[in-house]
Amino acid sequence: xxxxxxxxxxxxRKEGQNVTLSCEQNLNHDAMYWYRQDPGQGLxxxxxxxxxxxxxxxxxxxxxxxxREKKESFPLTVTSAQKNPTAFYLCASSLGRGYAGELxxxxxxxxxxx
Amino acid sequence: xxxxxxPDIHITVSEGASLxxxxxxxxxxxxxxxxxxxxxxxxxxxxxxYFSGDTLVQGIKGFEAEFKRSQSSFNLRKxxxxxxxxxxxxxxxxxxxxNNRKLIWGLGTSLAVNP
Numbered sequence: 001x002x003x004x005x006x007x008x009x010x011x012x013r014k015e016g017q018n019v020t021l022s023c024e025q026n027l028n029h030d031a032m033y034w035y036r037q038d039p040g041q042g043l044x045x046x047x048x049x050x051x052x053x054x055x056x057x058x059x060x061x062x063x064x065x066x067x068r069e070k071k072e073s074f075p076l077t078v079t080s081a082q083k084n085p086t087a088f089y090l091c092a093s094s095l096g097r098g099y100a101g102e103l104x105x106x107x108x109x110x111x112x113x114x
Numbered sequence: 115x116x117x118x119x120x121p122d123i124h125i126t127v128s129e130g131a132s133l134x135x136x137x138x139x140x141x142x143x144x145x146x147x148x149x150x151x152x153x154x155x156x157x158x159x160x161x162x163x164y165f166s167g168d169t170l171v172q173g174i175k176g177f178e179a180e181f182k183r184s185q186s187s188f189n190l191r192k193x194x195x196x197x198x199x200x201x202x203x204x205x206x207x208x209x210x211x212x213n214n215r216k217l218i219w220g221l222g223t224s225l226a227v228n229p
Binding site for chain 2: 004006040041042043045090092097098100101102103104105106107108110
């Protein structure tokens with residue numbers, strides 16, 4: 001079945017460490033997105049990518065980095081510069097940027113900084 | 115800038131009762147509107163969407179929504195709620211900004227269902 005796979009589902013990090021969250025899709029979608037979800041704050045866009053080897057900052061990109069070397073993969077690195085990284089992270093994809101509203105989501109990764 | 119407002123943070127209904135979740139948006143032109151559902155600890159799933167045409171749209175899981183331009187609303191409804199409908203519901207609108215399209219999210223409504 002086609003879908004989006006995020007790993008790991010739960011991740012614990014010590015302060016000062018970088019961590020990378022994996023996102024893989026087999027839907028053959030061009031566009032991929034990373035969102036951060038905090039209680040009561042809805043979804044906030046971190047980064048998005050419309051095509052391979054290209055990505056743009058979203059609303060809260062500071063302290064995060066991404067790459068898009070393959071169409072299927074869009075990993076997110078949470079760097080030590082992110083001041084409050086504990087959150088639920090969601091990866092999504094869409095057929096293309098023109099389908100920005102029709103997103104397919106992974107099951108999320110919960111990051112906790114100890 | 116466009117915005118989406120979901121006035122109800124939390125709603126509780128009894129199983130079998132009808133449901134209406136409110137969504138108001140601000141946008142000058144005809145909006146592209148969406149409702150998503152999120153079960154606890156899971157990702158989001160698209161319930162339904164409105165682009166144009168018939169203002170009453172049907173979605174999955176027995177949900178429907180009605181677009182009312184005069185009220186800038188896109189309320190989600192279900193005639194009879196099941197216990198499995200307990201989840202977080204998000205309304206969203208696509209914002210067009212030049213060559214970019216961006217999804218603007220409401221803050222969500224948490225639905226609890228009493229047996």
